[in-house]
Amino acid sequence: MELLSAITEFAAREPKIYGLILGLVAAAILASVINVAAMLLVWLERKVMGDLQSRYGPNRVGGRWGVLQLGADAIKLFTKEDIIPRGADKSVYVWAPIVAVATTMLIAGALPFGAVIIDGEVIPLVVANMDISALYVEAVLSLMAIGAFMAGYASNNKYSMLGAFRGIARMIAYEVPMGVCVISVAVMAHSLNLVEIVNAQQGIWFALAQPLGFVIFAICLIVDLGRMPFDQTEAEEEIIAGYNTEYSGIRFGLLYFQEYIVMLLGSILLVLLFLGGWNGPVIPVITFISPMVWFFMKLLIVLVALIWIRVSLPRFRIDQVTDLGWKILLPLSLINFVWAVAVGLYFA
């Protein structure tokens, strides 16, 4: 109790420093939670892929289910030599993975990770509840391409360079329809705040209110995540490993891990924008975490769907990807926008 009163006193005396410390603590907790969740996601992906392909997946480290496989992999990556190629642009090369992970983490700050019910009131779990959080998340998602481009450009490797170019070309083609979809959602929800958007879906999910927008957003999201069938930036059959060809050790680990973090965050975004977030009937006995249960159930379905898509679809060629983005998805997203405005006005 003494500690608590000391803290309140300090907060009253130095509100700015207190806010800073509080923010740092929250960020540290958030980063750890996200990282652990992403690790579990890697494990989940390997297990689900194994099941889909009539094989076992990890089944040695950490018992029958291979839960500790990722720990073993992480230890391996930490102990590997950190190679910097002779002709590389050293500082850019070194900073690229950090920039990639940092930009990804920026998204996490604005995303609500579910909600809890206390005294019949739904309290969303969000670090920074901004008014424009949807716009912010969308903007930072497109920043991610910078990290990949830095990595590809600095490696002084032709495969990396090609991967980096592809990443940028793809990002430009898909950010526009994706942004239009986010705006369509905001128009219907009358807000750019993610919590408000979720609350607006208490009646009907936006996936049902604007199915076209949902499909376009989901496709654009897969492109942003760089997963099959849109993993041209690291198509191993063509350009070895794309932008991270030259990376080794923990720097490679960061770039690899960043993809899973962003997969997790992107799926959360999809759930929030289109699948009603944590909305769902209150479950009696566990009322407190009832929204949480709904939220994670939806999240899990999205994640498994992403894994399923990965193992079942072949890869597009890069020109076909940009064609799809500019010639099909962009016009369709505009149609969806018109629809959203019309429906939004009608019900307003």
Next chain:
Amino acid sequence: MKTANDVLSALQSAFPGAIEEAKVAPERQLWATVKPERIVEVCKYLRDNHGFDHYSGAVGVDRIDEGLFEVTELLASHGAHKVVALLKVKTPRANPRVKSLTGLYWNANWYEREIWEMLGIDFEGHPELYPLLLPDELVGSWPWRKDFKGYPDVTTGERAIETVTPDGYTHYRIPPTQAEIEAGTVPAQRPKYPTFREREEMEIKESSEMILHLGPQHAVVPGPFLLDILVDGERVRKAFLDVGYIHKGIEKIMENRTYVQGIPITDRLCYMAALTNNEAYCGAVERLLGIEPPERAQYIRVITQELSRIQSHLLGTAEFLTLIASAVYSPFLYMIIDREDVLTCIESVTGARINHSFVRFGGVRNDLPDGFKDMTLDALKMVREKTEEYKELFLSDSIYKRRMDGVGVLSPSEARRLGVSGPPLRASDTPYDMRREDPYLLYKDLDFDVITRKEGDSKARVEVRLDEIIESCYIVEQCLDQIPSGPIMADNVPKKVKPEPGEAYYRVEDHRGEMGFFVVSDGTDKPVKVKARGPVYAYFQALPPLLEGVYIADVVAIAGSMDACTSEVDR
């Protein structure tokens, strides 16, 4: 339809005096010795007037006792008739020169280059006579010659000379021996394969272009080979192919083994096609020995080879899928699982899953085991159902359509000109199949269709493979119904295999195309020369022209649709 005798009489009347030692044996094979100075005219005459539009390969033989080199040109026809012309040209060992056929047949290029680097026969008029399989340093050793005693460092104990280039790369050069320098067998100026830097200087015209390595250790190539592609952004402007990274000298090894010891070596040409390689080699030696396997053995051979075709096509298609999808792509693994059942059937007969060494001169090693028929019929039923499913998958998926339709199109005339065979040729509307062209074993009595497609693109090649799986299932079922009882080895197989002096050429339809073995005997227990004419060699040669102007992503799609195997190219 023309017979070999028709062609021979036409040749003799058109070129009186130029054709010597002509014979037709067995039917459909026309052997003749042609005066060296008239070989180009003769081939041009055959190509233009008698439809010999398929240059099947060339064989170089060192006749050290007679002081001669022989080069045998193998000519055939895509459908005009079923005659194979084997035209021999003799040239003195002291100054070996043969006129090049590259002006007539585009694909003579690699075959002649190989003979030049291995035997030292100069091909007059060849456009790019530089090493293909050997490294530059070893040119001038002429390893296929009978008086070759190993590379210089082996005989003299000298170490290779090590030099470091300004770029920091280490090069090794094996110095020629004193004896070689005195004998003058070391050419003063050895032609060299251009280095990467030279290539860059020669080819790069604009600042947006660069040369990209695919190989020798690329993530997906089916064995080491170097494919340099000159790209402008995502477009391939030009492609350069270099092979020879795993040159094993199989043909030379077989010259130093007895005939029987050669059988397991043929497995290693390409492990996917071990059984057909066995068949081609044993068939050629059987022709030399003048024996024929009993009927039951022929049935067993057909059954195992068709099962092997099924498993090879399954894996070939699966590998192609990983190339346009990814390594974690599910149907790839499903096909591997299906293939396991087929392999189990083969294993129950041959005792091995990959390197079988199963075929013997005049028969086979094992008889079919009990219960083989039921097991195989079950496996075939499953494979047939699954293949239909895969076909449906590939034909309906829109991403597949985008990736395969119209990618790497080989028009029928282009496919014939480039000399490819097997599924890629049949996908280009040319029903050219050794099982029908040059029927061996029982194939003339069996009922099956030669699968063709009109489009000639990557998709057509995959479709041909999948349809051939179903066709092979049908062949195996027929054989299992009809197979008679009886011995599995011929009675008159000699204990010690010493064929009469002579030559034999035997072609089979490998899973990938035309596989021929050319065996020369001099009456001893070791062959003078064994030449494996493989189908993938022809694919590889045809690859660079196909890749011009495509996207980088299509490079792997086209190369993969060929179902390549580097091991067989390098031999």
